[in-house]
Amino acid sequence: MFETLKPAAPDGILALMSLYRDDPRAGKIDLGVGVYRDESGGTPVMRAVREAERRLHESQATKTYLGLAGDVAFNGLMIGLVFGGDADRARLRAAQTPGGTGALRMLADLIRLARPDATVWAPDPTWPNHLPILRAAGLKIASFPYYDAATGITFDAAIESLKGAAAGDVVLLHGCCHNPTGADLSLDQWAALADFMAGRGLVPFVDIAYQGFGQGLDEDAAGLRLMAGKAPEMLVAASCSKNFSVYRDRAGAAILLGRDAAQADTAFSQLLGVGRGIWSMPPDHAAACVRIVLEDAALRADWQAELEAVRTRMLDLRRDFAEALRRASNSDRFDFIAGQRGMFSRLGLTQEQVRRLRDEHGVYIVGDSRFNVAGLPGDRLDELAARVVSVLA
Template sequence: MLELLPPPPTDPLWDLTYEFGSDERPERLNLVLGVYRDQTGTTPVMAAVREAELRLARRSESKEYRGLSGNAAFNRSLLALVLGQDGPAERAAAVQTVAGSGALRLLADLVHRTRPGATVWISDPAYVNHRPIFEAAGLRVRTYGWRDAAGGFDTEGVLRELREAGRDDVVLLQGCCHNPTGVDPLLDDWEALAEAAARGGWVPFVDLAYHGLGDGLEADLLPTRMLAARVPEMLIAVSCSKNFGLYSDRVGCAIVVGSTAQAVRHAETALQNAARTLYSMPPEHGAAVVTTILQDEGLRASWSAELDVMRERIMSNRADLTAHLGALGCTEQAASLARQKGMFSMLPLTSQQMLRLRRQYAIYGTTSGRINIAGIPAHRIPCLAQGIAAVLDRPEVPRMREPAALPDRARA
């Protein structure tokens, strides 16, 4: 059987991560994976998470199954966090999932079951796993442009292309801190998207993975809440990986907003059935940590303060990189970078220039130009800027000392 399996495609992000791991140059810089790193290059455990885990350990509750929807208290807490205290809770339901990717897949299965002829529209560019998830669920995928010629959000272009979305279609929108571009719509743009959804009949599907790391928690959640109040139906995939630092605990939530309470109950059951066939029940520990934090006033305040520190470090890194690029004569690139927000930014580099950046200067980003702004140690920002300017062939850039050549085995 296995001999008949053709060579499958590999994951490009993890391929680069493995290549980085085999690179022996001490100057190497990993800006590929979307994880927050502090000044020491470590992905820290948040103090609020540590305290919540200690409390859970002292209580030492049962490890009994939670059920197909997972931790019910977690689901209630995430509904209140995402939709707000005044949100449409009476026509919404949440199911705990295996991280944000699990939420995307569960909701994709729901779309396929309820609207088997639906097309899912995703932005171009999009998060690398969006298309594979939806296609694996049996859905057709189309793309719509995201950025204009100047690198900002293309309001007119997006609205024009989405006029082709049918009444059975679903449009994926990243709620904040767009991955990979860092380019977000303004609130007026979100209003226009809500009007387009109501007029066109398509269902907004919000991927919410970076809330709290853009303009602040409440500001980052505002577009999602506005959409939920304006449209009859909506799907939301929530991840707790980034803003709680629970990457390996795989904590997420699938939220459905419907026109009636009965429709929502049916959708919740359909999500439970889909979970049963995929993984049965999600893991408990991370969800219990999030619940403990959100339901305790002191822990919630501590978490919120830590989240602000993370956001401010990301903003500082982007501002410093922008300033260094401007000083090196890369004014157009600096201006584009300055408008972006969140963990990621898209460098205006070709795949060949990104390859040069990796092989000549030991700086690892994706071939599309995405880098993790949250992963740059502050003292390495000048070197990163010089490397970018060098592959742009700016004549005014001082000759940068290149690290030793990349080992042959790491080039494979």
């Protein structure tokens, strides 16, 4: 049967990683891969997570199944983390998932079950994996314009485009730290969008994969919370990969908001059925660690302090890189980098300039000119800025 298959298209970022690995140049710089890096280039286990692992190791007496929703205490804590103290818990239900990707897929399958004809409207650009996940669930996809390199967020054009959506369609939004642009909606824009969507019966589907990486834990969820206050129904895919640095252990949550408790229960029962048909039960380890951290006041405070240091380090790098580019280019062309948030921005280069940056200068960024802010070498920013400016000509 395999003779019917053609090789899958290679993953652009993984291909970039292997090109980087094979590049013998000493001064090469990797700004491609999407994981947080500290100043030594590593992605350490966070202190509080390490302590939680130790406690788990000492206290865990069994590895028997937890159930379809995974760790119920973790799920409750994730609702609190994402929706805050005022969360309307009577209408909210959460299931533990393997990472944010698992949550996206589970919720996409739920949309397909609930409204097989719904179109999911995704921002253009968006995280490249969004589209294959939605497609794999058999959903129709449309896009709305989100960002323009010259002018920033194209809010009016987005609204104009979404006027073409039918009641019951779903709109995919990034909770914060938009990947790949780093350009987030203002709270006024969230409010206007929430009113527009509620008025037209459009269902928000918010992907929040970088909570705590942008403006702060609560600030990063403020738009989503505002939306939840106005939306009768809503879907949220939350990831712990970045903010707890548990990438490979796979923890996240699929959260749904129903019109009332009874509807939430019904939808949740279907959501669990979806999980049953994919992975049956989610993996436990990282979610258990996240639960231990969030339940313990001291561990939680230490986690928040470490996350805050990660966040402010990226802000400093953004500011310093924008300044280095200003000096090198003698222009304000790259000033936007300082004002954007999260782990990514786009330099606004053509594919040819991206290629030259890699081939001539050993600087690796993604083809759409997305770079990982956390990978910026703090002590070589002027040198890096000079390399970027040299490919502009």
